[in-house]
Amino acid sequence: MLFNSLPFLYGFLPIAYLVFWRLRSASQRYVWLTISGYVFYGAWDYRFCALMAFSTCVSYLAGLGMLLWDANESRRRLCLVVPVVTDLALLGFFKYAGFTLESVRWLTTLAGHPLRVPTLNIILPIGISFYTFHTISYVVDSYRRVIVPTRKFWEFSCYVSLFCQLVAGPIVRFRQIEADLNNIERVDRRAYWNRGWSFFVMGLAKKVILADTIASVIDPALGHYRGLSTVSVWLVMIGYASQIYFDFSGYSDMAVGLGALFGLRIPQNFNSPYKATDPSSFWQRWHISLSTCMRDYVYIPLGGNRRSEYRNLVLTMLLAGAWHGANWTFIAWGAYHGALLITYRLARKRWDTLPESLRRAAMFIFVVVGWVFFRATSLSMAATILRHMFVPTDGVPVVGAGTLAAMVLFTIAIAMGTKNTFEIDHRWSPPMTAALASVFAVSLALIYSTNSSPFLYFQF
Amino acid sequence: MKTLARMDGSWFGISIVLVGLFGLLADTLSRFVSYDRVGFRAWETMTRVQPSSTLSVFEPKRTYVNDAAYGDLAALGNMRDVRVLRREAFTTDSLGFRNAVPEGSRPVAVTIGTSFIAGSGLSDDETLARRLSALLGDHVYNAGGVRTLTEQTVDTLCESIDLKNGGTAVIEYFERAEPPALGKPPAGDTLGRAVFDRILGPLRSAELGGWLRSSPLRIFLATQRKAIENGILLPNSYGRNVIRKDLVNGDPMLFFPEDYARPGWPADAPRRAAEYFQSLRSRLAKRHARLFVVIIPTKYTVYGSLLRETADTAPNVEFLEQMQAALVDAGVPVANLTRTMQQAAREGLARRDYVYWRDDTHWNPTGVSLAAAQIALQWRGLGLLGNSPGGAP
Numbered sequence: 093m094l095f096n097s098l099p100f101l102y103g104f105l106p107i108a109y110l111v112f113w114r115l116r117s118a119s120q121r122y123v124w125l126t127i128s129g130y131v132f133y134g135a136w137d138y139r140f141c142a143l144m145a146f147s148t149c150v151s152y153l154a155g156l157g158m159l160l161w162d163a164n165e166s167r168r169r170l171c172l173v174v175p176v177v178t179d180l181a182l183l184g185f186f187k188y189a190g191f192t193l194e195s196v197r198w199l200t201t202l203a204g205h206p207l208r209v210p211t212l213n214i215i216l217p218i219g220i221s222f223y224t225f226h227t228i229s230y231v232v233d234s235y236r237r238v239i240v241p242t243r244k245f246w247e248f249s250c251y252v253s254l255f256c257q258l259v260a261g262p263i264v265r266f267r268q269i270e271a272d273l274n275n276i277e278r279v280d281r282r283a284y285w286n287r288g289w290s291f292f293v294m295g296l297a298k299k300v301i302l303a304d305t306i307a308s309v310i311d312p313a314l315g316h317y318r319g320l321s322t323v324s325v326w327l328v329m330i331g332y333a334s335q336i337y338f339d340f341s342g343y344s345d346m347a348v349g350l351g352a353l354f355g356l357r358i359p360q361n362f363n364s365p366y367k368a369t370d371p372s373s374f375w376q377r378w379h380i381s382l383s384t385c386m387r388d389y390v391y392i393p394l395g396g397n398r399r400s401e402y403r404n405l406v407l408t409m410l411l412a413g414a415w416h417g418a419n420w421t422f423i424a425w426g427a428y429h430g431a432l433l434i435t436y437r438l439a440r441k442r443w444d445t446l447p448e449s450l451r452r453a454a455m456f457i458f459v460v461v462g463w464v465f466f467r468a469t470s471l472s473m474a475a476t477i478l479r480h481m482f483v484p485t486d487g488v489p490v491v492g493a494g495t496l497a498a499m500v501l502f503t504i505a506i507a508m509g510t511k512n513t514f515e516i517d518h519r520w521s522p523p524m525t526a527a528l529a530s531v532f533a534v535s536l537a538l539i540y541s542t543n544s545s546p547f548l549y550f551q552f
Numbered sequence: 553m554k555t556l557a558r559m560d561g562s563w564f565g566i567s568i569v570l571v572g573l574f575g576l577l578a579d580t581l582s583r584f585v586s587y588d589r590v591g592f593r594a595w596e597t598m599t600r601v602q603p604s605s606t607l608s609v610f611e612p613k614r615t616y617v618n619d620a621a622y623g624d625l626a627a628l629g630n631m632r633d634v635r636v637l638r639r640e641a642f643t644t645d646s647l648g649f650r651n652a653v654p655e656g657s658r659p660v661a662v663t664i665g666t667s668f669i670a671g672s673g674l675s676d677d678e679t680l681a682r683r684l685s686a687l688l689g690d691h692v693y694n695a696g697g698v699r700t701l702t703e704q705t706v707d708t709l710c711e712s713i714d715l716k717n718g719g720t721a722v723i724e725y726f727e728r729a730e731p732p733a734l735g736k737p738p739a740g741d742t743l744g745r746a747v748f749d750r751i752l753g754p755l756r757s758a759e760l761g762g763w764l765r766s767s768p769l770r771i772f773l774a775t776q777r778k779a780i781e782n783g784i785l786l787p788n789s790y791g792r793n794v795i796r797k798d799l800v801n802g803d804p805m806l807f808f809p810e811d812y813a814r815p816g817w818p819a820d821a822p823r824r825a826a827e828y829f830q831s832l833r834s835r836l837a838k839r840h841a842r843l844f845v846v847i848i849p850t851k852y853t854v855y856g857s858l859l860r861e862t863a864d865t866a867p868n869v870e871f872l873e874q875m876q877a878a879l880v881d882a883g884v885p886v887a888n889l890t891r892t893m894q895q896a897a898r899e900g901l902a903r904r905d906y907v908y909w910r911d912d913t914h915w916n917p918t919g920v921s922l923a924a925a926q927i928a929l930q931w932r933g934l935g936l937l938g939n940s941p942g943g944a945p
Binding site for chain 1: 568
């Protein structure tokens, strides 16, 4: 079920909302949110609900184990290792097994000793990368004593299966939402009502009006990327930069808005990333929930800035790339950003003396180049697109290029020149309310006019 | 990392909820509006209401007229430049079948099948049944658009329309359809469907079913979207729904992707279909009726060899001829229209005279006339007119 679909807007959301606020006790609300989460998730493929339930149970029991054996370090460590290994094994099997075997076959063929490996046709459970991160972060934080594991099973299960952040994040850590979950029976329904809807409407408009319109031009254009001219390929890739930002930040805003309607404060995931003036600042602004998780659970444990800083950076970014998908293109994207971060650290003093507008523009270009790896379905496609970007090439025009150019100018102006959804106060005057209501009406009309398109980050 | 700050008041949220409710209300109310206002041809309007008491997919006793109807493929692929505008008048009788003019006499034949037999894209006086009536000088009943084609349906139908003794039931076999076989439920007639029908049957039937099925508001908004996706403002995302090819004379021709792909029916499909039709023939003989099968090729089989580009897949002539041979061997009278249509298509190309609409899956008036002529010719050759089987009167 998609947020931008009629069954969600007219079926799931009203029922989930009305029943939630009819229930009074915390445990009832936990159970209801869990049921809602499983219905929401099962709408894609009910078979994978069992996988999420299994992962939930393992991590919950590990948390209980840590409470039980609080003074026994070896048993506590066991309670850390078992769920983490279990979760990573599930993630590894469903997400990376096919890719690994395919890579082995490719590498051995390249080496002249082709190995016959079976072809696996494994269906990737939607959102597995996200809820796996939720459970792992819970277990690791419990082990580090950052949080006290909950004894309430339904509280934990509703945290894992919370529908608003289940399939595409933000990656909410238990500690970030624990207070709201504990307060769930006392929360005032009207407390975040306006803000919730404001976030939701803005997120919906970002996705349906902006991202989907851009996608309708660039997807067919990239279908024949070999025939694109240098100008076209730049236009398309800048368009993709807009698309992915408005698609993913739109989803995150909707998640924040929906969470607010249920009295849960989902943290910020994007902080105007295209305003970044250097790679370090970009990663503090883009997909914040992932980058902070990577920092806390990978980079710092590897040694952080204290030892082998550059190695740690590269490993962390490679892992961040691989987290996005089982494809060499994502690993290349991670490596590219790792290289950018290292280069920035080496040349920081000189870079920071440049005018801010120049740094911002240059950083945006660097990010756009990185998106080539992210969007390409193969390294050869990425290489072709990059060649067309940097070697003047003639080609066929893009259908809808005028619309795309206008959309790109508009969206980049918004992304770089306006406040983001967490910076505005969401106190709307009557004219602004009318304007946003009209935007919502247009979004609804667009949803009515076509089949809803999935969010880009669902694939991860 | 920032989180939400608290804010009182609720009027903004209420206004958004009201907009959502207004959208729902508009959708609900629009469902009381006739499809006539938003449809591009008769089919969707006429199939919106399907009383469970009839054998037909069409609403009984209904007339639809559109002076600028166009083809299903042009609509499906949003290809405005290929539209062939024509007048379409579609009238149904009390049984829900397309018979505009009430005939006093008992029908001498009944044509049974899908949209080809019903005459999708044609006017009332251009259907196969009407052309056969004109050629034979006798009443031929049009039972195209039958809900599910089973032996029982054919039997019931012959009884409902009071088919003359010695009359003929013309059954369509369309190339794309899965070949029939004894003991196999018709397509879509599964256990799940049966359970679904049992539960939701009352809801799906008649007025409420049509009301639930689709929303004129959605159709209207999709039409507006198609206008924007004109290949200039935005690329036409609907284009992938159809296959567009140029004929050797330069005219564009649209194909349904499933027609373009060669269906992989099992090798024994013709033999099993022949057994099925043999059984049906015996059943009809008990009510002193005859069976005649018409094999209708897809547009791609007819025009595939006349495309400017070399086709990726070969037209499916061989399979249709195997089907024809199996039926002939089983003693089932059959007309395979494939060669006739192919020849007419080839000969008409220079004159831009086609046998199928360029913007539609179905045949046009020229194609129907050809089909009627071949069927009538074969009937005469087989002596199917005027004599009843088994010496019955």
